[in-house]
Amino acid sequence: MIFRLGDFHFPDDPARLYPDTPDRPWVLEVGFGDGRFWPHYARTFPEPPNYLGVEISGVSLLKAHRRLKDAGLKNAVLTKLPAEVLVAGVIPHGSLDAIVVNFPDPWPKAGHEEHRLLRVPFFQVAASRLKPGGAVLLTTDHDEYFEFACAQAEASGVMRVERAGPPPAALETKYALKWRDLGLGAQHARFVPTRHDPVPNGAISGGTLAPYSEEDPTVPHAVLTLPADFSPQAFDKQTARGGTWTVVLLDLYATLRRGGWVALAHVVEGDLTQEVLVGITEREDGTHLVRLAKFGGPIITPGVKAAVGAVTQWLEGQGAVVKHRGY
Structure with missing residues (x-):
């Protein structure tokens, strides 16, 4: 289903969002595009985890909603929001099993680094929202952004960087397929919290949501x-x-x-x-x-x-x- 910002609670209860599957793992995907990743990735679990997808494109939101519906993935919530707002305001402390970021916008121009998602502040909030054993999963074809994200994770003081091959589902997205056809590869890292320091929910612009x-x-x-x-x-x-x-x-x-x-x-x-x-x-x-x-x-x-x-x-x-x- 599609949620507006006003449909969420701050913070929200996974049992309220997924009343039929409250005890399943909870995965957040940032920037789901047209929704190709999740049907592939969900099949790698005995039962599809509860899914929360965030995207800023309204067209992508509608395409992904149709794709997940056709795949029979009913325990999925999609929303059109900035990821930072969702993670900071909606997600409770220690509740996510994973945060997936596939091929994010690298903002490659000089002086645009502050627009990148995977920076120290995001990692610090993400570590608070993940369960012990959870991780932020990054797959990208952009080498400079990959190294930047790894350095930012280490600089956050709350993340350990584990480099590995990307999960096969990450290579089935529309963007990944285009790069694969060109003979180009992708890099992958797991950012695993070393600490889960609480970060208050709703912190935004010095106030609360x-x-x-x-x-x-x-x-x-x-x-x-x-x-x-x-x-x-x-x-x-x-x-x-x-x-x-x-x-x-x-x-x-x-x-x-x-x-x-x-x-x-x-x-x-x-x-x-x-x-x-x-x-x-x-x-x-x-x-x-x-x-x-x-x-x-x-x-x-x-x-x-x-x-x-x-x-x-x-x-x-x-x-x-x-x-x-x-x-």
Whole structure:
């Protein structure tokens, strides 16, 4: 099945994600492409492990979902997210049996190394999320990135590098087959944790991740009184920046409900980008509630709170009087 970011808990329980197979091993694949690896690899186990796949391409997500469904692999969850966000926010401490990374983007240009996945911070979080005996499995055709990843694993202080031949399933991916047809090989390493130091779940951009809940009083909001001459036509694109986030208020729309509007905000925090809606709703007492909308399953982060604050601040600039702030 396909999960959105808002469908996960932070951290999540494998038994909730895989209620029919809660006791099987749990494998995460980062960058699954069109999904060719997992059907091959799953057959090497007596029973298919629980599978979590993360990818940033929506087209690949749909192709892989169809492929795994056709293969009868029902205990599989796919999602379109940055891998760092998923591993840091969703995966509990000591719960994964393996993290598989096949032919990752090597970001080969000078100055782009900070975009590579397999760096010290990732290895430190991965060591926390793996069970004793688990490992990060890397297969790549890019020699420079391979050596870079091995050096970063050793520099992390929590990983041991074991070089070996790649598992046959890693050579059945679309990318691997193309390189094999050209007569080129691939390198493989197992990065085995030597320590499993706990790393808090949800750490991102200096804050924490939390799923949206209508009942949660901490959902960012504000209560204010709009001036009698308030005009939504006065809205202009707004940008606000903090130490770890950037918020762009893109547009303001009237809702079907009289006296109501909704603002569209683009929120960027490190590797996490969210499009969120902030509602402006008239209440019975004549005041207006500015509140994060549930639409899209937003995750409450410092940047999302700042989006509600940015809408409130713009309204203040139009003459609104704030009675309460909850963000």
